[in-house]
Amino acid sequence: MTDAYETGTFVGRVWRPDVAGPSLVVVKNGELIDITSKAVPTMRDLLDLDDPVAHVRSAPGEVLAPPAAVMTAAEQRGTDELHFLAPCDLQAVKACGVTFARSMIERVIEERAAGDAALAEAIRGRVTAIIGDSLRNLKAGSSEAADVKAALIEEGLWSQYLEVGIGPDAEVFSKAQPLSAVGWGASVGLHPISRWNNPEPEIVVAVAADGRVKGATLGNDVNLRDVEGRSALLLGKAKDNNASCAIGPFIRLFDETYSIDDVRNAELDLSIEGIDGFRLKGASSMREISRDPLDLVAQTIGPHHQYPDGLMLFMGTLFAPVEDRGEPGQGFTHKLGDVVTISSPALGSLTNTVRLSTECPPWTFGTAALMRNLARRGLL
Template identity: 30%
Template sequence: MKLIKYLGRDGRETVGILSERQGIVPLRFETGHVKSLADLLELDEILPTIDFLRDDNNAVSLDAVKLLPPIDQQEVWAAGVTYKRSKAARMEESEAAASCYDRVYVSPRPELFLKATPHRVVGHGGAIRIRSDSCWNVPEPELTLVMNSRMRLVGMTVGNDVSSRDIEGENPLYLPQAKVYNESCSLGPCICLIESMPPREEIQIRLRVVRGKETVYQGSTAISEMARTFEDLIHWLGRDNSFPCGVMLMTGTGIVPDREFTMMSGDHVEIDIDGIGTLRNSVVQG
């Protein structure tokens, strides 16, 4: 089951389910205690509630609506150095901090940081931004966990943790500036409920960057390459921390372009994750 957020015919934010046969089937939130996507994700029995709320008579085509990022008021956090390839890349970009990245890869405590608040997030079809004061910018395709306020893993989505590698490489204390700014995060196109996801060891992630008509970068990785489990990351994120609206957690990247590659304004980035779908974004210069 896939949940999607979009602008309805009346211009209001609407939540629906993706149906191969019907397109988007909206959910009726006008009555009852479920008023938002976050409310729905709080329920113990999500699927029966969806069956009750679905409005099959008002299904719309996916091509006829503007998709929104599948987020309400949740914070977006991210984990770093969770793949061996990511560890090597971070050590290469910052000689001064190489030992830090090497140690955190094997440390019980993971690297976790606040990536975005909702106003910094764009959805499928939107434009991600590269900083005006950076000359080395990369997409970071990441499987993103969706938790409710009780830190229960309820779904997954596709995430892009856009990063300025030259800024972070100059000094690791610049990480917030390299990672957290307007349109530095994209999520979508939907949330796949956890019951509908394939086994973790079978999930593949694929990245493609298109410039004009040419593919200038592509790569792939697998969740089985992660050095940490989802449960471990969720445990550390929730330690001495609360998320009244729920939280989303990007789980790190195992796809790292070579030093010679940087995103450019006008590029198109595609991230595909098994079980969820493909997140597509254009690139603009800040």
């Protein structure tokens, strides 16, 4: 358990089998405290408060267990034991793509390879030879970005991914339905049609209905490189599948110890451990993002688009795995049973096991089920 849990304000959600439903929790004195109340029954309601930090610090609650006691490696969703859920509920789950100019090249490669991993290495060499280091620290929408765009068009390498990567408008898409994201310890799902895929370690910001960012957490935006590479119109199929979105373990609320500047400077580590003995380490640095987090939020929510229940917004990733796992030139792809851990010192770690979406526990607890459960508990 990270030392940050001792100083920061961490809130989350757990499944309580005794009430057959979810509860809000805060980490206090090394314990998970259930602070669910009629006034604040959901994470949506907590984040909608003007000062959620003051509320959780003063709210009475019930001691459940230490976080470490709940963090087991067993399959979580669908069990009758106390376990972590994604720390969001009624919020829309949105994601920003191609927010790091350096990793944007991999999206271009996916498109050029039409989802064929065998072609990726040759294309990568050609694109890198032309662009070189011109994308390092490049800010999207800048005059320098416009110059890079012109050069790429001249070389016949223009792409829709380059447009959203270095142009003025960000890519924002729907990653998952409200309540469908999985939490710490759950399996993450790959669509069975995919043969080329990878994890995406990301910072996820929690945004209230009024557009204010109230905190941040970790997320895995599972990426099906071959499906999206075949056509950008398959983005929904590539991104929104059963259990393909993991968030957690907690939202760290903005307080005197943690702010948007900490998000801007966050360093993320990634580890993948396969049952075949494969090991991979990776990283993503928010310092290299091509768009400011608050700009991404403003492009998502505002007078042009409202989210009355707030939203969780993935910030994108610098990580793009190119290391061969099997045959030379085939690059990395998941194998079933991979254990993926995304960590950051200020936010803890998010661990999930890779399976097929068809083999992960099905998502059955939606908005109607949540409302009925809260009503039975006298919380509405």
